[in-house]
Amino acid sequence: MDRRSLLKFILAGLALPASFAAQASQAVRRVSVVRSGGSTKLLLDLSGPVIANSLSLDSPPRLVLDLQQAALDTTLDGLLLDGTSIRAVRSGKTPTGDLRIVLDLAKSGIQGELRPISGNGRKLELLLPDLPVRGSVVAAATQQSPVQAKGKVNRDLLVVIDAGHGGKDPGAVGAKGEQEKIVALQIATLLAKRIDAQKGYKARLVRSGDIFIPLRKRAEVAQRLNADLLVSVHADAAPRLTASGASVFALSQNGASSSMARWMAQRENGADSVGGGLAVKLRKEDPMVAGVLLDMSMNATISTSLDLGHQVLSQLGQVSGLHQSKVEQAGFAVLKSAAIPSILVETGFISNVRDCRRLHDTRHQRKIADAIFAGVDSYFRQQPPPGSLIASQARAETA
Numbered sequence: 168m169d170r171r172s173l174l175k176f177i178l179a180g181l182a183l184p185a186s187f188a189a190q191a192s193q194a195v196r197r198v199s200v201v202r203s204g205g206s207t208k209l210l211l212d213l214s215g216p217v218i219a220n221s222l223s224l225d226s227p228p229r230l231v232l233d234l235q236q237a238a239l240d241t242t243l244d245g246l247l248l249d250g251t252s253i254r255a256v257r258s259g260k261t262p263t264g265d266l267r268i269v270l271d272l273a274k275s276g277i278q279g280e281l282r283p284i285s286g287n288g289r290k291l292e293l294l295l296p297d298l299p300v301r302g303s304v305v306a307a308a309t310q311q312s313p314v315q316a317k318g319k320v321n322r323d324l325l326v327v328i329d330a331g332h333g334g335k336d337p338g339a340v341g342a343k344g345e346q347e348k349i350v351a352l353q354i355a356t357l358l359a360k361r362i363d364a365q366k367g368y369k370a371r372l373v374r375s376g377d378i379f380i381p382l383r384k385r386a387e388v389a390q391r392l393n394a395d396l397l398v399s400v401h402a403d404a405a406p407r408l409t410a411s412g413a414s415v416f417a418l419s420q421n422g423a424s425s426s427m428a429r430w431m432a433q434r435e436n437g438a439d440s441v442g443g444g445l446a447v448k449l450r451k452e453d454p455m456v457a458g459v460l461l462d463m464s465m466n467a468t469i470s471t472s473l474d475l476g477h478q479v480l481s482q483l484g485q486v487s488g489l490h491q492s493k494v495e496q497a498g499f500a501v502l503k504s505a506a507i508p509s510i511l512v513e514t515g516f517i518s519n520v521r522d523c524r525r526l527h528d529t530r531h532q533r534k535i536a537d538a539i540f541a542g543v544d545s546y547f548r549q550q551p552p553p554g555s556l557i558a559s560q561a562r563a564e565t566a
């Protein structure tokens with residue numbers, strides 16, 4: 168992403184005139200820390216709008232905040248950090264003259280959300296969860312499955328599987344009342360079994376029953392478990408009843424790759440309003456999302472997701488018709504984890520009579536699950552994550 172489009176991300180949410188786009192040197196005039204409701208906000212008062220990126224790094228765990236062509240016009244001493252996940256705050260200049268603010272964190276895996284909070288671009292906030300991170304769904308998931316230790320040798324690759332919808336959100340409904348949430352859970356469960364049966368892999372289901380979980384929580388489960396991959400399983404409806412076949416989606420930073428992809432993302436993102444929670448808006452005008460998308464690590468994650476999605480799509484094409492022959496992209500809220508490659512698989516259209524019948528057939532469900540796994544496996548065999556058993560096997564084969 169070039170500098171100009173980055174800037175647009177910040178400015179789009181603020182409805183600023185284009186003249187602001189001129190890149191001037193700005194100053195950070197005040198930095199403060201505010202704690203509320205289990206999270207900490209690092210607030211920056213600026214002399215004017217800046218392009219900002221945040222990036223999480225490990226060993227030691229830290230969060231880097233780069234402000235392009237900005238200078239620090241205040242002190243970082245004396246910030247009240249007790250009880251927060253921040254150990255220390257320091258600053259420096261990058262070789263390109265940007266201001267870099269580094270937050271040393273109490274532990275790794277803490278994700279920050281960067282967003283503008285004023286209409287004139289003069290206030291930025293970085294939101295961080297406090298320690299310990301609370302969340303009933305996450306806690307339930309971690310109880311049975313300790314967080315993946317990525318430093319371990321020959322570790323299993325962890326695939327988190329998200330069965331779409333659930334509870335009061337049925338998802339798409341077929342002509343005879345068939346419900347997407349049921350089909351999605353059946354296929355997700357078969358996929359989990361297939362993955363667990365393979366040496367070198369482990370699967371975890373975000374939901375194993377008919378319960379409602381907000382979209383953000385689903386991505387959080389994958390983050391908390393330090394997963395290698397998130398696969399969200401769906402079987403949607405289309406306005407055109409003849410639409411059929413499987414498709415694979417990845418997140419997009421720049422709008423949808425087709426009108427169908429946009430429509431799908433709008434449907435899926437509506438799940439939270441069905442469930443009674445806040446509707447998730449994943450538009451680039453959304454300042455919060457702009458902050459997340461500005462995180463440069465997102466680019467790498469999306470590119471991995473596209474490669475992986477391509478492998479899954481080509482395997483799916485051998486057991487099912489395809490709706491699209493390439494991986495589609497749109498702003499799916501469930502895929503917005505900046506650290507974990509994430510794909511959404513539409514296994515077919517519940518609105519299509521033939522697809523719907525097949526989606527309820529256990530043999531076909533198993534074929535779909537096997538195909539998704541085959542795609543995932545072929546991707547990881549080609550690019551084995553360091554420290555994994557799959558990586559050791561790949562080394563042994565080439566040795």
Ligand SMILES: [Zn+2]
Binds near residue numbers: 338339347403
């Ligand atoms: Zn769905």
